[in-house]
Amino acid sequence: MKAGLALHTDKYQINMMYAHWVNGSHETRAVFEAYFRKLPFGNGYAVFAGLERIVNYINQLQFSEEDIAYLAKQEEQYEPAFLEELRHFRFQGTIHAMKEGSLVFANEPLIRVEGRIMETQLVETAILNFMNFQTLIATKASRIRQVASGDTLLEFGTRRAQEADAAVWGARAAYISGFHATSNMLAGEQFGIPTKGTHAHSWVQTFHNEQEAFDIFARVMPDQVTLLVDTYDTLSSGVPNAIRTAKKLEAQGKRMNAIRLDSGDLAYLSIKARQMLDDAGLSYVKIVASNDLDENTILDLKAQGAKIDIWGVGTQLITAADQPALGGVYKLVEREVDGAMKATIKISANPEKVSTPGKKEVYRIISKGSGKAIADYICFPEESMPPEGGKLKLFNPLHPYMRKNVRDFQAVPMLTPIFDQGQLVYELPTLEEIREHHNGQLQQFWPEYLRKLNPEIYRINLSEQVWELKQRLIAEYMEELGQDQQDED
Numbered sequence: 001m002k003a004g005l006a007l008h009t010d011k012y013q014i015n016m017m018y019a020h021w022v023n024g025s026h027e028t029r030a031v032f033e034a035y036f037r038k039l040p041f042g043n044g045y046a047v048f049a050g051l052e053r054i055v056n057y058i059n060q061l062q063f064s065e066e067d068i069a070y071l072a073k074q075e076e077q078y079e080p081a082f083l084e085e086l087r088h089f090r091f092q093g094t095i096h097a098m099k100e101g102s103l104v105f106a107n108e109p110l111i112r113v114e115g116r117i118m119e120t121q122l123v124e125t126a127i128l129n130f131m132n133f134q135t136l137i138a139t140k141a142s143r144i145r146q147v148a149s150g151d152t153l154l155e156f157g158t159r160r161a162q163e164a165d166a167a168v169w170g171a172r173a174a175y176i177s178g179f180h181a182t183s184n185m186l187a188g189e190q191f192g193i194p195t196k197g198t199h200a201h202s203w204v205q206t207f208h209n210e211q212e213a214f215d216i217f218a219r220v221m222p223d224q225v226t227l228l229v230d231t232y233d234t235l236s237s238g239v240p241n242a243i244r245t246a247k248k249l250e251a252q253g254k255r256m257n258a259i260r261l262d263s264g265d266l267a268y269l270s271i272k273a274r275q276m277l278d279d280a281g282l283s284y285v286k287i288v289a290s291n292d293l294d295e296n297t298i299l300d301l302k303a304q305g306a307k308i309d310i311w312g313v314g315t316q317l318i319t320a321a322d323q324p325a326l327g328g329v330y331k332l333v334e335r336e337v338d339g340a341m342k343a344t345i346k347i348s349a350n351p352e353k354v355s356t357p358g359k360k361e362v363y364r365i366i367s368k369g370s371g372k373a374i375a376d377y378i379c380f381p382e383e384s385m386p387p388e389g390g391k392l393k394l395f396n397p398l399h400p401y402m403r404k405n406v407r408d409f410q411a412v413p414m415l416t417p418i419f420d421q422g423q424l425v426y427e428l429p430t431l432e433e434i435r436e437h438h439n440g441q442l443q444q445f446w447p448e449y450l451r452k453l454n455p456e457i458y459r460i461n462l463s464e465q466v467w468e469l470k471q472r473l474i475a476e477y478m479e480e481l482g483q484d485q486q487d488e489d
């Protein structure tokens with residue numbers, strides 16, 4: 001398997017690049033914006049992730065000789081001079097993006113790509129692939145973290161993930177949103193995520209009996225012992241055997257870490273196991289639970305009084321089982337016409353799918369009084385924000401009664417320069433810095449927006465200029481359509 005990702009794109013991108021090249025329009029300037037239209041899982045926000053992978057991808061974006069040879073074999077019969085152009089291809093565009101760990105919302109630009117049409121088109125597929133998956137998993141992980149409050153969260157998903165990249169980058173996305181460790185060693189090595197592991201049922205099964213299995217494991221790793229107690233019978237065999245092993249460790253001045261429950265009624269079993277451990281003077285031994293957990297089961301288990309300190313979460317998180325895709329899209333918002341940039345719109349029979357024309361900025365409007373976010377404000381780069389103490393009009397054209405003026409606010413630009421004409425101008429933060437940024441972001445929102453069920457809808461407002469341009473382009477389109485229809489009559 002080769003490392004380069006230049007061909008990690010849909011064929012139609014290459015075909016459009018080729019058609020532009022033949023047409024002589026491949027150097028035409030274009031601006032695209034990536035965004036999603038609907039928040040996943042019914043959540044009130046999403047956690048933006050995927051930027052580091054995008055940066056790595058753009059940095060190494062080059063067609064290898066093998067790529068060129070493969071392209072030469074295609075039924076499209078690309079001209080050799082086009083392939084020669086690709087041989088020297090480097091991304092020379094400009095990219096702005098949200099910072100990883102940021103709280104983001106529907107219908108706001110998360111990534112903006114400006115450049116020659118051929119390069120902005122090529123990168124669409126990979127950018128959406130990285131953004132959609134990682135943002136989805138980071139958001140799922142954030143929901144789990146909301147319900148687990150201060151408990152420790154372990155990411156156990158690798159074996160059920162949709163292949164290796166999903167496991168490794170998914171582990172990173174979960175860590176961004178507050179998971180504490182992963183079982184995936186490659187993710188640990190690659191990103192510095194803390195790693196944790198207990199043992200499998202097979203460990204117990206390979207010995208004559210459970211007690212022997214526990215004792216040997218504890219002897220080998222006396223400082224890291226978590227024993228899986230459900231291989232045979234949790235309460236009549238697993239927990240009593242684990243208690244005996246813990247007592248042997250105590251005799252050596254060591255403390256057993258935890259036991260792990262992986263089946264049965266986790267509320268009932270954890271309460272009983274806690275009692276048995278406490279009665280044996282082992283109140284320091286923690287209880288880990290796993291078994292197809294997600295934010296709903298964890299919340300429910302907590303409501304039942306489960307005595308669980310550490311949650312191992314795999315399948316449901318890494319596959320985002322209840323919503324396996326984020327529908328992020330990448331839309332052309334401006335194109336070059338006679339040397340000048342011109343806003344462009346995508347019309348759809350579905351009003352939600354009509355794109356918002358023009359290259360845009362996103363500001364987070366923060367109340368200076370409360371320090372909390374009021375709305376995200378989308379405007380054109382040339383629009384200036386009101387001066388200190390000035391008034392900003394937030395209006396929702398679809399719901400005019402939702403008009404609101406804000407005064408004492410700070411406008412935080414959300415789209416950060418990442419590449420400037422092909423040059424990386426962004427210093428990638430460490431993963432710890434991204435986690436801190438994410439925590440800071442959560443602090444900026446009232447709990448009403450963060451709750452798991454039926455959250456308040458956070459305002460995303462267009463400036464009047466953006467709204468007016470959108471209406472004008474729709475009207476122009478309608479007029480043209482009307483003209484065509486009359487012509488047909």
Ligand SMILES: Nc1ncnc2c1ncn2[C@@H]1O[C@H](COP(=O)(O)OP(=O)(O)OP(=O)(O)O)[C@@H](O)[C@H]1O
Pocket residue numbers: 262263264265266267268290291292293297300301304
């Ligand atoms: N008290 C509880 N309340 C709500 N959900 C629970 C409770 N205890 C366990 N669960 C969840 O119920 C599901 C039980 O899964 P399942 O039917 O496979 O049972 P199991 O005990 O794991 O059986 P197996 O031994 O075959 O693994 C899991 O998702 C688990 O997290």
Ligand SMILES: O=P(O)(O)OC[C@H]1O[C@H](OP(=O)(O)OP(=O)(O)O)[C@H](O)[C@@H]1O
Pocket residue numbers: 156157159160199200201202262290291292293312313314315316
């Ligand atoms: O349930 P998840 O959230 O996906 O968490 C990961 C699961 O993977 C392991 O089970 P598996 O049956 O694969 O192996 P085991 O024999 O070690 O239990 C582990 O015991 C968890 O149940």
Ligand SMILES: O=C(O)c1cccnc1
Pocket residue numbers: 156157183196197198199260290312314
């Ligand atoms: O360490 C564990 O307990 C573990 C790791 C991966 C999957 N399930 C459990």
